[in-house]
Amino acid sequence: MYQIEEHLAPLPGVITNSLLDESSSDNDSSVEVMSIVDENEYELIKWTNYLQLNSDSDDDSDDNYSSTQPALLVNYSSSESSSDEEELLQSSHQAASSNNNSIVDTTSSSTSTTINKRKRRQWTVNEKLNAIIYFEKNNNKSKTANDIGCATKQLRMWIKNKDELIKLSSQKKGKKRMRRNGAGKKLIYVDLDSRLLTWYRQKRTAPGSTTTPITDIRKEKVTFRYLQRRGRQISQELNHPCPSSKWFGRFLVRHRLSLQRPKRQQKIPLDEVHQKATSFYNYLRRASRWAPKRGPMGAFTPRDVFNMDESPLALFGDQAKRSINDINTCNEVEGCLSNKRFCTVILTVSGEDQRVDPVLLFKGKGHISPNEQKQYANVDCLSLNINEDDDEEQIQNAATLAAEQDKIILNEKNKQLKLTDLWKK
DNA sequence: ACCAACATTTCGGCGGAGTA
DNA sequence: TACTCCGCCGAAATGTTGGT
CATH class of the missing domain: 1.20.5 (Single alpha-helices involved in coiled-coils or other helix-helix interfaces)
Structure with a gap:
């Protein structure tokens, strides 16, 4: 707790108890950096204004803080519609009066030195925006700064950074922020961070991306372990030690990502399933009409009866349930891994115990690449092509x-x- | 999740110079 | 004289890192 009214204590003729009580309710944002006041000159301070300043604040909440800082009376987001110029002026005049208090005028009649130090305080983003609005009304930086109670240089900087302040204000808790983004210790593994993010974006297209065609939007599942594994690889490539697991957790926070339960897309829409089932049923009807002479089973002999089962080949290792996703976006995950040559193994046996060679079904159309032919050379690959309109x-x-x-x-x-x-x- | 240590940047206050 | 802009300095907010 900063005690900005500390120097009021020895004021003659003032009940100090009440003052101290009031000052205990001071806000956090008013920071006294320097208070150069000669003890002989205390009487020059308009202490009554201090009383007025803190008379209505009883706690440390920012709301009360704003009540003591009239610049905050105007809500930036609603000021365009709700506040008129008079309101602004009124608040500004109040600001001016409070500001005069915060400037400790030590221009003494008895002493020759002129010390005019402004009490240092922090300004929230919203206060800065209010000051900008006030400036835009009167188009006078000095007057605005004087009325609001800030330095002209501050006002200039705020105006210069207006866009950024508006952007900050629109963010959560942005209105109460004191400063713009960008401060703080710099990231050590910058390359790793950027490359990992690029990799992640390849796996999962950023939500709301306008540059990516709809056909190229990626929704691959990216687990935390998967991210860490990739991070280790990149760290090796960059010849630096892999950061701790916590680093990857902060990576998510830094880029507004989080681990979420995926919402899986259906592999085949229901209407498509219905169409395929109907087609298969028609095929069976035609086949049963075609060859009743083949035996008691109608069109089929025991050799025609097959038991076939398929199983996905687990080419991916991480089976974690959750996937990394951008915060506040739908966590859609594809039914299979799109950029891997994910395949299905089909094993079949007939009623006469005839075993068909294993069949590998790959995603996509056409023949497999020569590389993959080598890779899977140990297995005979058959491609099945079933025409629904078989007569x-x-x-x-x-x-x-x-x-x-x-x-x-x-x-x-x-x-x-x-x-x-x-x-x- | 919380903390402390640390690094980095922004910000506030001031003085001074330039200009109309 | 009023207004504007610039540079300097130090405070403090912000952000990273590693430890518990």
């Missing part, structure tokens, strides 16, 4: 083709058996 003729052709393939497989098996027999012998 009976196509079904028949497919059946013929399947029978031929079966023959080929059987022949190869026989050959293999013969070879193994030979090898054993």
Whole structure:
């Protein structure tokens, strides 16, 4: 607690108890840096104004603070509509009177020295904006500074930084802020910070981005562990030690990010699912009409009955539930990892215990790249192409083709058996 | 989450110079 | 004389870091 009225205590003829009580309710923002007053000159101070200043404030809240600082009487955000010039002037005059108090006029009649130190105080963003408004009304910096109670240089700086102050004022708690952004110790791992943010933005497009086409908006899941792993890699590349886990937590705060539960997008819209199901049902009806002669199972033999199951290949390691996301935005996460060659393994066995080779399904269209062909060379890759509009003729052709393939497989098996027999012998 | 230590920047106050 | 601008100095807000 700063005791700005400390020098009032020895005033002659003043009940000091009440003063001290009042001064105990002083605000935090009024800071006395210098109080150069000769003891002989206390009587020159208009102490009654001090009494008036603190008469209505009983606690330390900023609201009460504003009541003692008339510049705050005008709310910047609403001043355009609600406050007229008279109101401004009135508040400013009050400010002027209070300001005169804060300037300790030591121009003494008895002493030759002239000390005119202004009591140092801090101005909130809102107060600064109010001062700017007042200046814009009268277009006179000196008068404004005098009326408001600040130095002209201060006013100049406030006017110069008006846009930034308005921006600050619109932020949460911005109105009560004292200073603009930018102070504080500088970040040590600047490169890591920027590169990590760039990487994160590649994974998840910034909300409200106007430059990114809708088709390129990324919503990949980025977990905290994933972020740290990437941070370690970047740190190695930059040849500096990886910062602590806490650094990554602050990274999130710095860039207004947070860990949130993802809202997953549906892989296929419901209407699309309905369409596909109907199509499959029609196919079954056509097939059952086509070949009743094939046995008691209608169109199908035990060889036609397959048990097929698919499973995603876990190419990603981090299965954390939460994903990093920009604060106050919807945390949408894609159903699968879009930029990885995420694949699905399909295993199938028929009613006659015929096992089909594993099938790998990759995301996207066309053939896999030569690199990936090498990577997955150990597995035979089959690509399935099911046409929903298959007619009976196509079904028949497919059946013929399947029978031929079966023959080929059987022949190869026989050959293999013969070879193994030979090898054993 | 809280704290302390530290670094960095902004800000407030002042004096002085220039100009109309 | 009034007004405006600039530079200097020190206070303090702001932000980072590491520890508990």
